[in-house]
Amino acid sequence: MKGAIRRGSLSAAATVAxxxxxxxxxxxxxxxxxxxxxxxxxxxxxxSFQSNCDESGGLTIDLSRKSVSGYEWVCKVKNINDLGPGxxxxxxxxDDYNLAQNLNPRDPNWDSRRFNEIMFIKQLDPAAISxxxxxxxxxxxxxxxxxxxxxxxxxxLTEATLRAKAEARQKAEEAKRKAEVxxxxxxxHPQDGVYAAAGADFEERCANFSDTVVAFARKSIVTASNxxxxxxxRVQLPDTVRIGADCTLQPASDRDAVSVxxxxxxxxxxxxxxxxxxxxxxxxxxxxxxxxxxxxRKLSYCGDQVQRAYARQRRxxxxxxx
Numbered sequence: 166m167k168g169a170i171r172r173g174s175l176s177a178a179a180t181v182a183x184x185x186x187x188x189x190x191x192x193x194x195x196x197x198x199x200x201x202x203x204x205x206x207x208x209x210x211x212x213s214f215q216s217n218c219d220e221s222g223g224l225t226i227d228l229s230r231k232s233v234s235g236y237e238w239v240c241k242v243k244n245i246n247d248l249g250p251g252x253x254x255x256x257x258x259x260d261d262y263n264l265a266q267n268l269n270p271r272d273p274n275w276d277s278r279r280f281n282e283i284m285f286i287k288q289l290d291p292a293a294i295s296x297x298x299x300x301x302x303x304x305x306x307x308x309x310x311x312x313x314x315x316x317x318x319x320x321x322l323t324e325a326t327l328r329a330k331a332e333a334r335q336k337a338e339e340a341k342r343k344a345e346v347x348x349x350x351x352x353x354h355p356q357d358g359v360y361a362a363a364g365a366d367f368e369e370r371c372a373n374f375s376d377t378v379v380a381f382a383r384k385s386i387v388t389a390s391n392x393x394x395x396x397x398x399r400v401q402l403p404d405t406v407r408i409g410a411d412c413t414l415q416p417a418s419d420r421d422a423v424s425v426x427x428x429x430x431x432x433x434x435x436x437x438x439x440x441x442x443x444x445x446x447x448x449x450x451x452x453x454x455x456x457x458x459x460x461x462r463k464l465s466y467c468g469d470q471v472q473r474a475y476a477r478q479r480r481x482x483x484x485x486x487x
Contacts, residue, residue, distance in 0.1 A: 197250040202226050202286055202294050205319045207311035210293070218314035219321075224296060226286075228255070233284060235298075237262045240282060251288030257281070264301060353400040354381050355439050355447040358472050360464035371467035374475055377449070379439075386437070388449075390415055390422030397434060407452070408437040426453050 204227040208217035217223055225234045231242035233255065240257035248254055259282045265275040272278065281302055287295040289310065297308035314322075361367050361376035370376040378387045384395040386408075397409035412425035428436045431452065438450045438457065445466040450457040 197247075199247055200251045200253070200288055201228050202253075202288070203313055204229060206314045206322055207294065207296075208314055209309060210312045214312065215315075215318075218318040224311055233257060238264070240284075248285075253286045255284040255286060257284060268301065353403055353406045353441070354398070355379055355406075355441055356444070356466065357382055359467040359475050360447070361467055362462060362464055367465070371471045372474075374471075374478075377464055378475070379447075386410060388415075391425050393425065393437065396428075399435065401438075404441045406439050407433075407435045408439065409434045410437055412436070423451060423458070425451055 205225070206218060207224045207226065208214050209223055223235060225232070227233075228242060228245060233240045233242060238259055238261040240259035242255055242257050244256040246254040246256075259280045260278075261280055262276075264280060265272070265278045269275065282299045283302075283304075284299070285295075285297045285308065287308075289295055293310055293312045295308045296311050297304060297306070300306070313319075357380050359371060359374050359376075359378055361370040376389055378385075380386070381395065381398070386393040386395065391412045392415055393408075393410035393412035395408055395410045399407045401407050409428050409431070410425070411428055414422060414424050426436050428434050432454070436452050438452055440448045440450070440461070442448065442463075446463065448461040448463050450461040452458070
């Protein structure tokens, strides 16, 4: 009986002994509440604290928007590591104007250079933090104390930032509208090249460049009867462009050729008009006394082979002229 008790006691002791290491391994790691610095502007305490705050301070932190910036440098936050209670390591990719210039003043691409930097941020009290930032990936400067700027300053800077963003949006919208207008203007103009009226001799007149050559890029329109120098264009509709041009009859024009009215005496100084019916077809009107004459002349864009031949002829002519 006593032997049985001793064996039971040994067995219980062994069980406890085996359980102790397992219990030690299962101890949970210490946890702490994740801390983040207040978003806003910080400056170094001292005599210049308020003036530095009013001038956007020495440091702006907004980890929720993955942004950290200072004087002439701005960083995008890539990763945040919690080192302990109230302590962070922040990995960033930065644009740094001064650093890029100092490292290599002759680098033609200095403005597009990026730097991988780290920043250590530690909470000192509810209104102050300790900050240490690397420079070109190296921690050269010691940590410095940064205090949160007053609420009045934070509001003023936030409002200034919002105004700047609104102005940037407005400029972007204006640039977009301008681009759309330019696209409309461009689409209203018939494409430059050789044109001819439809008919049995269409291919022949195309090959001889003897009907109409439109060259808005060179401010020129040449027809069988007129040579015109463009000095003014105005888009009237998305598919219509009115033109003011100084035109003279070609020496070889036949007696039935229609001369273009003098632009200086024409209403609104416009004497020609193109209307696009599709990407390869236009109607050319002569404007007389402010009105179109007749039904206009329907012109079709000649084939690609003709356009290439005309371009070669122009290049050859330029080389001969030079």
